[in-house]
Amino acid sequence: MSINNEEIIWSLFLQGDTNAFSLLFKKYYSSLYNYGLKLCNNSCVTEDCLQTFFVYLHDNRKTIGDVKNVKSYLFISFRRALFTSLKKERNFTDFNSEKQNSNSFAFSPEELKIDQEISFAQTSSITLILNTLSPREREVIYLKYYGELSMSEIATTMDISYQSVLNTLQKAFSKIRKTIENNMLSAILKK
Numbered sequence: 001m002s003i004n005n006e007e008i009i010w011s012l013f014l015q016g017d018t019n020a021f022s023l024l025f026k027k028y029y030s031s032l033y034n035y036g037l038k039l040c041n042n043s044c045v046t047e048d049c050l051q052t053f054f055v056y057l058h059d060n061r062k063t064i065g066d067v068k069n070v071k072s073y074l075f076i077s078f079r080r081a082l083f084t085s086l087k088k089e090r091n092f093t094d095f096n097s098e099k100q101n102s103n104s105f106a107f108s109p110e111e112l113k114i115d116q117e118i119s120f121a122q123t124s125s126i127t128l129i130l131n132t133l134s135p136r137e138r139e140v141i142y143l144k145y146y147g148e149l150s151m152s153e154i155a156t157t158m159d160i161s162y163q164s165v166l167n168t169l170q171k172a173f174s175k176i177r178k179t180i181e182n183n184m185l186s187a188i189l190k191k
Contacts, residue, residue, distance in 0.1 A: 006070040014061050021061075025054055028071070031147060032078045038142055039079065040086055049085045053078050072153040075143070079157060129179050137172035140165055 012020035029050065036046035057064070057077075067073040130138060136158075143154045151169075155162045 007066075007068075010067060010070045014064060014066070016061065021058055024057075024070070024074075028074050029054075032074060035075065035142070035147060036078065036082050038139070039082055045085065045089065046082070049082045050078065052085070053081045056081070069153060072149060072156055075147060075149065075153070075157045125183070129176055132179060133172050133175055137168055137175070140168045141172055144169065 009020045009023050013024055032053075033046060033050055036050060037043060040046055130141065133141070139158065140154055143149045143157060144151075149157060151165050152162055155165045158165070160168075
């Protein structure tokens, strides 16, 4: 679906078209669900919050207005809704998103199966390497490669600067390269 089509669908949704709402729901539900699951590591909370989020969108469509990038808007809004829900669930205690992310934002081997030819051992190794990254680095990689967001969309979603996204991604790749090189060197030395 091109951006123009998304803008048309969004406009129709704002006018009350149920088919447009259904298209938005079908297109983004699984992406938002997977992202929410990464953030809170609780499928029930994620699903409840996502359902509530879509109901909120539907009920408040007359006051939302036009958006330039539907996907980015939905990721940002859902992230905020999920964090608000988590705060309420914790009886309004301080919510440290960085602490929460460090415990739950991890990759699984299933997410990394790009092709049937990749062996489980390779996938497990990649998973272990990705999970050694900081929570922020993992989130940036997830949004970039699994959420398919642009750098500016990631910056907006995570409420950080564009340059911070670039720096975080570069640090992550440097760590990945270094870990792979160290693993290869260790394997050679063991022979």
